[in-house]
Amino acid sequence: MRGFQRQELSRIIEIDRKKCKGCDSCKVFCPTDAIDGKYGTVHRIDSYKCVFCGQCLVNCPFGAPTDVVDPVDQIIEKLNDKKVTVVAAIAPAVRVAIGEEFGMEPGRLLTEKLYGAMKEAGFKVFDINYAADHTIMEEGSELLAKIRHYMLGEPTEHHLGALPQFTSCCPAWVRYVELNYPQIIPNLSSAKSPMMMAGSLAKTYGSTEVWHVKPEDIYVVGVMPCTAKKFECSRPEFDSASQYWEKQGHKALYPDVDSNLTTRDLARLFKKLNINFNTSYDFADGDNPLAQYSGAGTIFGNTGGVMEAALRTAYFLITGNELENLEFTPVRGLKGIKEAALTMKDNKTGKDLTLKVAVVHGIKENAVPLIEQVVAGNSPYHFIEVMNCPGGCVNGGGQPIHAMGTSWVDKWKAMLPWS
Amino acid sequence: MAHYDYVEKAVNVSRREFLQIIGVAGAVMWTGVYVATDLVQDRTKYIKMRAQGIYKDDLKAKVRQSHNNPALNEMYNKFAQKPLSPLAEELFHTRYVDRTKLG
Numbered sequence: 001m002r003g004f005q006r007q008e009l010s011r012i013i014e015i016d017r018k019k020c021k022g023c024d025s026c027k028v029f030c031p032t033d034a035i036d037g038k039y040g041t042v043h044r045i046d047s048y049k050c051v052f053c054g055q056c057l058v059n060c061p062f063g064a065p066t067d068v069v070d071p072v073d074q075i076i077e078k079l080n081d082k083k084v085t086v087v088a089a090i091a092p093a094v095r096v097a098i099g100e101e102f103g104m105e106p107g108r109l110l111t112e113k114l115y116g117a118m119k120e121a122g123f124k125v126f127d128i129n130y131a132a133d134h135t136i137m138e139e140g141s142e143l144l145a146k147i148r149h150y151m152l153g154e155p156t157e158h159h160l161g162a163l164p165q166f167t168s169c170c171p172a173w174v175r176y177v178e179l180n181y182p183q184i185i186p187n188l189s190s191a192k193s194p195m196m197m198a199g200s201l202a203k204t205y206g207s208t209e210v211w212h213v214k215p216e217d218i219y220v221v222g223v224m225p226c227t228a229k230k231f232e233c234s235r236p237e238f239d240s241a242s243q244y245w246e247k248q249g250h251k252a253l254y255p256d257v258d259s260n261l262t263t264r265d266l267a268r269l270f271k272k273l274n275i276n277f278n279t280s281y282d283f284a285d286g287d288n289p290l291a292q293y294s295g296a297g298t299i300f301g302n303t304g305g306v307m308e309a310a311l312r313t314a315y316f317l318i319t320g321n322e323l324e325n326l327e328f329t330p331v332r333g334l335k336g337i338k339e340a341a342l343t344m345k346d347n348k349t350g351k352d353l354t355l356k357v358a359v360v361h362g363i364k365e366n367a368v369p370l371i372e373q374v375v376a377g378n379s380p381y382h383f384i385e386v387m388n389c390p391g392g393c394v395n396g397g398g399q400p401i402h403a404m405g406t407s408w409v410d411k412w413k414a415m416l417p418w419s
Numbered sequence: 420m421a422h423y424d425y426v427e428k429a430v431n432v433s434r435r436e437f438l439q440i441i442g443v444a445g446a447v448m449w450t451g452v453y454v455a456t457d458l459v460q461d462r463t464k465y466i467k468m469r470a471q472g473i474y475k476d477d478l479k480a481k482v483r484q485s486h487n488n489p490a491l492n493e494m495y496n497k498f499a500q501k502p503l504s505p506l507a508e509e510l511f512h513t514r515y516v517d518r519t520k521l522g
Contacts, residue, residue, distance in 0.1 A: 002522045096472030107468030109476050133485035137495075138511050140485075141502035158503055174515065182517035190512040200510045205498045240510045292490035295480035302470045312484045326483050332474075334466065391466035394473065406465040 003048045003179060009234040012052045012069050012227055013397075017042050019064035025405075026056035026065065031363040031388060032176065049179070051172040051363075053388045054227035054397015059405035067398070069230050071221075071259045072269050078219045079122040079273075085211050086219045088123035089198040090114065092132065093225040093301030093393040094263050100400040101267035102277040115291070116283035120275050123221070124211060125285055126202050129293030131194035132300040132309065134201070135169065139191040140313045143383055147318075151382075152349060161186040164374060164381045167306050169193045171232035172388035176363055177371075184374055194300065195222045195229060196238050199256030202290075203241030210290060215245055216252040222260040225301070225396035228388070233257040262398025295326075303361040303392035304331035304338060307385040311342060314355065320347040331359045334391060336366040339381075359385045361392055 004010050015026075015035075022040040027033070034050040037043030045056075045065070057065040078084050099108045118125055142158075143165050149156040150163050168174055168189040177184060192200070199222075203215040211218070222229055232238075238256045245252070261269065270277050285291040296312050299305035308328045315323040330340040338359040345352055358381045360366040367386050373379040389395045395406050432440070482488055499507045 003518045004521060005516060092473060092476075093469065095476070096469045105468070106465050107470075107472035109472045111476065130488070130491065133488045133491050134494075134511070136485035137491065137502045138507060145503065158508075168513075175518070178515055178518040182519055185515045185517065188515055190514070192511055192513045196513070197511050201494070204510060205494055209494075209497060237513060244510060289490035289493065292488060293480070294485050294488045295477035295483035296485045297488070298476040298480065299473055301473050305473070309485055313486045316484065316486055322484065334463065391463075391470065394469035395466045399469075402465060406463070 005236055007234060007236050009069065009231050010047050012067065012230050013045060013050065013054055013057055013065050014068050015043050015045060015056075016064045016066055019062050021062055021064075023061065026060055029055040029059045029405075031055065031172075032180075033364075051175045051179075051388065052228040052231045052397075053172040055389060057227065057397050058395070058399060058401050061403070061405065063401070063403075067227055067230075067262065067264070069260075070265070071261065072265055072272060075221055075259060075261065075269065076272065084217055084219050085213045086123050086221060087126050087202050087206070087211075088118050088221050088223050088261075089126045089128050089131065089195055089202070089257070090118070090223045091128045091195070091225055091301065091393065092298045092305075093396060093399070094223055094266070096301070096394060097225060097263050097399045098267060098277070100402075101264065104278075112282035112284055113277070113280060115285045117270060117275050117277050117280040119283050119285075120280055121270065121273050125288060125291050126198050126206065126220070127291045127293055127297075128194050128198055128222075129297035129300070130290050131198035131201070132297035132306075133294050134197050135191055135194045135300075136296060136306075136309050136313050138197070139165075139167070139189045140310050140317060142189055142191060143310070144314060144317050147353070147355075147382065151353060152346065152351065161188070161190060163187070164379050165189050165383050167383075167385045169300070169306060170228070170387050170393075171226070172228040173363065173367070173386045175228070175231065176367075176388070181371055181375065184371060187374060192238075193232065195224065195232065196256055198222075199233075199238065200240040200244075203254070203256060204244055206290060210288070215241055215250070216254055219259070220257045222257050223263070223266050224260060225263050225393045225399045227262060227397040229398070230260045230262075233260050263400060264398060267400070301393040302332070303334070303387050303390075304359045304385065305392060306387075307331045307340075307357055307359050307383070310383065310385075311355075311357070315342065315344055318346055318353070319344045331357070331385075334361075336360065336362060337370070355383065356381045357383045357385070361387045362390045363388050 020042045032049045034046045078086050095111045148154045166188050199220045207215040296309035341356045343354045
């Protein structure tokens with residue numbers, strides 16, 4: 001199919017013909033103009049252009065776009081299978097939103113409660129916050145290698161892409177680049193997204209060191225605030241664990257991440273299993289090494305969070321000292337394009353270097369100007385974080401839906417009838 | 420010649436009554452505007468509240484930098500050696516596809 005690799009999911013979000021009123025609201029939120037249909041007629045989604053971010057879904061006043069990939073029953077089946085170790089890879093933004101599905105106020109931090117409910121359902125926990133720390137180490141080291149090579153002129157043993165480096169955690173953003181700006185693919189960090197790192201780590205290190213089960217008996221479920229993650233986990237190239245074991249003589253074919261639940265799907269799964277989230281007990285999971293995370297890992301769910309986490313580690317790797325003030329406020333908040341510069345002294349060469357970074361959320365309005373700079377070759381930055389959804393993953397397309405929509409950052413004009 | 424039957428005032432509104440009506444109408448209008456602006460504010464409040472929840476998690480964390488996560492460092496020691504090692508490249512890095520050339 002045009003724009004898709006073999007076995008990739010091509011339809012994840014579809015507009016319900018009976019519910020669509022043709023009001024055009026979704027078109028305001030769609031980052032890729034993937035929605036066809038004249039004002040007043042039933043709209044439909046062009047799957048070639050669609051990046052599966054689900055912004056239409058969380059903002060439609062009539063609830064017409066729906067997530068048609070429903071793995072809940074399949075996962076319950078796996079949970080009941082005693083032979084299978086079902087691992088839930090829980091993203092940072094899920095713990096502050098899952099409560100909304102059970103009548104709690106938005107933004108309530110529910111990590112332990114979520115671990116408890118997960119245990120009750122029969123999942124093992126692999127916290128994506130841990131994988132986010134892992135991503136920072138890989139992606140940060142990659143950025144550092146590029147800086148040392150391109151800015152300080154040192155030789156390198158790695159195969160490096162180009163500067164500025166773009167983050168690659170957001171699957172909608174990655175698909176957007178692959179579809180619309182293939183010429184900047186070398187600028188995307190080669191590091192996998194935290195979910196995919198978790199998948200390959202669970203089926204290698206997790207299998208031998210943590211759960212002591214065969215990798216083919218591990219079933220990894222990403223629990224994400226995101227509909228695009230469903231697309232990401234169907235990408236055929238994510239089978240590194242299977243290939244790793246094949247080199248060691250084990251023959252079995254399986255993907256790194258087997259299935260994917262959104263925050264909404266998880267709430268449905270709890271309800272189907274009769275788990276009352278409001279009364280479930282707290283569970284810290286202190287003995288599980290894959291549930292240990294740093295503060296830097298958890299802020300991945302916010303716009304600017306990946307950048308802030310990366311700066312904390314990059315500063316240490318370059319200067320050898322810890323950053324004094326950890327809250328790096330210039331990258332926080334809901335401004336469309338946030339810029340910052342951090343000057344530091346390189347430990348190795350004694351030279352001063354200034355790291356220029358930018359953070360954007362919302363592809364259509366904010367990322368495109370920065371991409372154009374990179375294409376034209378005059379981008380002033382070294383590292384650029386892009387998240388597709390306004391506000392970052394906390395406002396992802398898989399999060400609880402509120403009838404009035406959640407992402408009206410700078411979009412109040414959508415209320416005017418002539419826009 | 421046509422006959423016009425013209426009544427000066429269909430409804431008799433005194434000055435005092437007129438002010439009362441305008442007052443009520445104004446109040447209704449302003450409530451509408453007030454509610455509408457509140458709604459627009461409400462639409463971003465979810466992002467802000469959830470973001471606050473996440474920053475709270477960062478503040479209460481004992482370790483706040485990725486390179487100081489002890490469990491992660493243990494994994495590198497036992498398994499992947501160091502970031503960008505050949506094994507790390509194999510398991511934790513990926514490649515991308517030019518989708519304009521697909522199918």
